[in-house]
Structures are given as C-alpha cells and as structure tokens.
Amino acid sequence: MNSSLILSNILNPPVLFFFLGMLAIFVKSDLEIPAPLPKLFSLYLLLAIGFKGGYELGESGISQEVLITLFAAVVMACGIPIYSFFILKIKLDTYNAAAIAATYGSTSAVTFITAQSFLKVLNINTNGYMVAALALMESPAIIMGILLIKIFNRNKTEETENQTGFWQEVLKEAFLNGSVFLLIGSVIIGILTGEKGWEKLQPFTQGIFYGVLSFFLLDMGMVAARRIKDLGNTGSFLIIFSILMPVANAIVGIIIAKVIGIPQGNALLFAVLCASASYIAVPAAMRITVPEANPSLYVSMALALTFPFNIIVGIPLYMNIVKAIGIGM
Numbered sequence: 001m002n003s004s005l006i007l008s009n010i011l012n013p014p015v016l017f018f019f020l021g022m023l024a025i026f027v028k029s030d031l032e033i034p035a036p037l038p039k040l041f042s043l044y045l046l047l048a049i050g051f052k053g054g055y056e057l058g059e060s061g062i063s064q065e066v067l068i069t070l071f072a073a074v075v076m077a078c079g080i081p082i083y084s085f086f087i088l089k090i091k092l093d094t095y096n097a098a099a100i101a102a103t104y105g106s107t108s109a110v111t112f113i114t115a116q117s118f119l120k121v122l123n124i125n126t127n128g129y130m131v132a133a134l135a136l137m138e139s140p141a142i143i144m145g146i147l148l149i150k151i152f153n154r155n156k157t158e159e160t161e162n163q164t165g166f167w168q169e170v171l172k173e174a175f176l177n178g179s180v181f182l183l184i185g186s187v188i189i190g191i192l193t194g195e196k197g198w199e200k201l202q203p204f205t206q207g208i209f210y211g212v213l214s215f216f217l218l219d220m221g222m223v224a225a226r227r228i229k230d231l232g233n234t235g236s237f238l239i240i241f242s243i244l245m246p247v248a249n250a251i252v253g254i255i256i257a258k259v260i261g262i263p264q265g266n267a268l269l270f271a272v273l274c275a276s277a278s279y280i281a282v283p284a285a286m287r288i289t290v291p292e293a294n295p296s297l298y299v300s301m302a303l304a305l306t307f308p309f310n311i312i313v314g315i316p317l318y319m320n321i322v323k324a325i326g327i328g329m
Helices: 003-010 013-026 036-060 064-088 094-105 109-121 129-136 138-152 158-162 166-175 178-207 209-233 236-260 264-275 281-289 295-324
Strands: none
Touching: 003 013, 003 295, 013 109, 013 209, 013 295, 036 109, 036 129, 036 178, 036 209, 064 094, 064 129, 064 138, 064 236, 064 264, 094 138, 094 236, 094 281, 094 295, 109 129, 109 209, 109 264, 109 295, 129 138, 129 178, 129 264, 138 178, 138 281, 178 209, 209 295, 236 264, 236 295, 264 295, 281 295
C-alpha cells in the first residue's frame, strides 16, 4: 500500500484532532467538550452534507448511473447484515449477533465525510448522489437486524410479535430516527432550493464545515479512547471482526463499483459506505427495539475500532484497491 496516501490522510487536520482527543484521555487531561455541543456538531454535519448532496443531485439529475448506484447501496445495506449475522453467530447469541450485524450494515456519516476530504486533497471529484446513497443505507440495516431476530428467535419473540405497535416502533426508528430524518430532509431541501438555496447557505454549510468536523472528531477521539477499555472483555473474535469485516465489505463494494462502472471518487465513497459501521442511528434504534443486546459490544466495536481503522488505514487502503482493479477517474 502506498504509504504517502496514509500519510496524507493522517495529516488531514480533522483526523489529527481525532488523535488529539484520544491522547487527551490517555494522558488524563481535563479537556472536555460540554455535553450539548457534540450532538449539535453531529446535526450540523448531517445537515451540511445532506444539503450539498441534494443540491448536486438536483444539478446532475437522476440518470441511469444514479439509479443503479442507489439500488446497489440498498442491496449492500440489506446483504451485509445477513452474512455478518451468520459469522457472528459462531460466538454470539442471536440478539447480539443481529445488533452488531445491523451496526455494520449501516453507515458512518463522519467516515464518509473524512473520505470526501481525502479525495479533495487528491483532487478527485465525486457526485452528490453518493450522499443519497449514504441516506438510503441507514434504515434497511435496522430492519434487517429486527427480521433476523424474528426469524431465528421465533419462539422467544412470539410475545413481542403480538404487542400492539411493535412494528410501528421499528419502522419509526428506522425512518424517523433523528439522524436519518435530518439527512434525508436536507437532501430534499437541497434538491428543491437549487442554486439560489446553495448560494444562501454556502457560507454556513461549507465555510465552517471543516472547523466543526475538527471539533466533532476531537470529541470522537475522546469517546473512542474511553470505549477501548470496554473491548478488553470481548476476546479476540470481535476485535478481529471489527477490523477484517470492514475490509471484506469494502472489497465487495469496490467489485460492485467496477461492475456498474462508476468513477474512481464515487467508487471509493461506495467502498467506505460498505466498510463503515453506524455508531449513532443504529445503536439508538437497537437500544429500543433489541434491549436484550449489549450496547457496549456494538457501540464499542463501531466507534473504538472500526471508525479509527477506517479513517487512518482503511480509506487509503480502499483507494489503492480501487486503483489496482482499474477504476478510472
């Protein structure tokens, strides 16, 4: 793998702030970001990438390439939880296996943003419809996780199935979860307002974007460093899964990108979407719909291992694979 790609990614200011956050915890600094702010940063990032993606999608229009890519994204969001579930069932019960599988079938918006920043440094263009792919991949994984539990725990979930409104709650968490709702809504607003809307919001959605991202990753570094301790009791199986599964999912995504013929930048973003794991939307949904699963497993795996692996090593690695199989600009 080209070490210069890794170096350029690591020397990206937001990524360095992630390391700074981890260092603050390791050296026991009293650095702290007040509780409401990380949530605000997260909402801002979702609004900004959604609005920009919607604007670019409106400018480019809905082509065959767009529809095929979005269809492939939904297929991967449904497929990854299924084969991940059967791998996880080797060591885990149905509830935890399904919750973790759903986490890895969904996406990380911040990993996606980091990949966009990486491509910007390399002067490689991407299309706005990839943000729509990001939005579409959130909800199917949640639904697949619930379905897997119902299929493989039929007797144990019989009472749950008879509860009034259970599926309404599942669908509400899948499609009306705050993160998903804001991202999809921002995409739609970006499409509807077009050029005029973009000109008005550009100073807000672009001018301060990387500053907010740096603050957010600083906080994520602190959270990830704290979560690493939770993984000490899980054994090597889940640690290995947290690293190897993203790579395997990325390779599948890159092969699909090659088959459907999307350009290099979009191929990397598609690989990153397949490789990332949700630590916001899916955990929030799983805590409500699958209380039997242990949140310290799926949150810690996604945030303390998969997230830093992807932003440090994964993104450059996937870029090298994209180039190696001949996906052009």
